[in-house]
Amino acid sequence: MFRKILRVITGEATKREKIMLALKAFGSLFFTTGGLFLVFIFVSVTMIVSMTNSSKDEGVGSAENIPADVLKWESYFVREAQKYDIVDHVPILMAITTVETGGRLPDIMQSSESAGLPMNTIDNEPDSIAQGVKHYASALQLSEAAGTDKWTVVQAYNFGTSYIGYVSQRGKTHTIDLAEAYSRDVVAPSLGNVLGSTYRYVNAVSEANGRPYLYWNGGNFHYVDLVRQYLSQGEVGGNEGFILPLSPPNITSWFGMRILGGVEQFHRGIDFGHPQGTPIKAIADGVVIASEYHNSWGNYVRIEHANGYCSLYAHNVLNNVKVGDQVKQGDIIGHVGNTGNSFGAHLHLEISTSRDLTAASLLDPAEVLGISR
Structure with a gap:
């Protein structure tokens, strides 16, 4: 029981775990001689459950790269990531969100389609984050089973999870060349662009990659690098070989x-x-x-x-x-x-x-x- 209490304290327990732990402590009151001590446990756990379920966005400062419209939802990203034991991926999830909407739409992670719904069907940020994190965690699980790198998971958020299998058969590591080939040869033809037609797509990332274009109906093969630009400060510190203890650094x-x-x-x-x-x-x-x-x-x-x-x-x-x-x-x-x-x-x-x-x-x-x- 003590280990479960620690999971509640650190925020790692699910809502069901919190409730079951409280009920277990309460029930034990009637079947053990340590009733008074268990009352204390029950009251303490109940307070902790209440405290962890009422988290707010207050007090979260701004970050250098992640915009305030995304950063203000950080506690929601953390809460959803805890369900899948991927809290260390929160910076990536917020970077993905920055690329998707910059925090300016209710479907903040553009996750409706991953739930089999039309685009922007999800009409509030908490539900969008819950679905987006769930989808990312599922892709991460597939990636781990296939032995691919984390950037394959990030690109799969744009392309779909079939990209993971594609990369697993071609070296297991995402590259811009693989992403472009998948966009041109798989995604675009599946949506009608069988000729590999392109259109101009000019920004700092596409120019740095030497490929200022995208394929019609082919998703965005620059997606990983678009996300990475919001992780340069968030994932790695500046000097002496140190990294940040928390990211983004609020x-x-x-x-x-x-x-x-x-x-x-x-x-x-x-x-x-x-x-x-x-x-x-x-x-x-x-x-x-x-x-x-x-x-x-x-x-x-x-x-x-x-x-x-x-x-x-x-x-x-x-x-x-x-x-x-x-x-x-x-x-x-x-x-x-x-x-x-x-x-x-x-x-x-x-x-x-x-x-x-x-x-x-x-x-x-x-x-x-x-x-x-």
């Missing part, structure tokens, strides 16, 4: 002096405003040197890296690692929370040049990670 408070409660204070790191339960990635390989509770930081993790730098991740709802663990860049080391001296779910990240916790050893994480103000 910075709600920067490094340096700030006003808090009417008082000027020095902020030791930067804050990422993301929904509670969002997985936090290690910014580089290293060894865990702290994983504990602190009055101010709440649940926090500290990692020492090979170059002597240290990174600290604070206010976690749950730490996934213990002291002495070897972690790889991108490993999930905890989940965004609101523990310690915190006023809303976020990650507080610090980067220092040594184990020394003094202000003199601190670096501006935004500069290290290549995040622009």
Whole structure:
């Protein structure tokens, strides 16, 4: 039961799991001698269920590449992705949405057709996200079974899942050449363009690919690169071989002096405003040197890296690692929370040049990670 409670706390449990866990705790009240303790569990789980089912979009900041009209739905992307255990794909899902509509239509992910409905039949963003994420997760499952790369899945969002089988028989890795061939030889003829007729399609991506055209009725073979342009900052950091712990980087408070409660204070790191339960990635390989509770930081993790730098991740709802663990860049080391001296779910990240916790050893994480103000 404890493991299931942790799934609820981190937001990984489905609605059905939450309800069943609460009912199980309630039922056990009448059949065990530990009734009082189970009442506590029941009340706690009920509160958690209520809390996780009432998530809002408030407090989510803007990102450099993903537009605000998409970013404001981030908690919905996270919630739906958790159902399929693909939260680490949320940046890609939001990038896909940016390419599809930029957040300007109710069918925000243009997912009606994947449900067998006419285009734009879905008339609200939450349902569109639910169907779009479901469709993407299904394509991802097919891709994993076929041994193809993640970009094949992204292109399949435009072409349809048959593209996965096509790539699996031709090297298992998406390329612009394969995408164009599939557009010209498979998609276009199936919709009447048997002559391979093209039309001009000019933008930065098509020109960079040296192919400023598309095939009539052939989908968009540039689709992957259109999506990638919204992941350049979101997936990879800027310097020193570090990556972002969360993406896109929704910075709600920067490094340096700030006003808090009417008082000027020095902020030791930067804050990422993301929904509670969002997985936090290690910014580089290293060894865990702290994983504990602190009055101010709440649940926090500290990692020492090979170059002597240290990174600290604070206010976690749950730490996934213990002291002495070897972690790889991108490993999930905890989940965004609101523990310690915190006023809303976020990650507080610090980067220092040594184990020394003094202000003199601190670096501006935004500069290290290549995040622009």
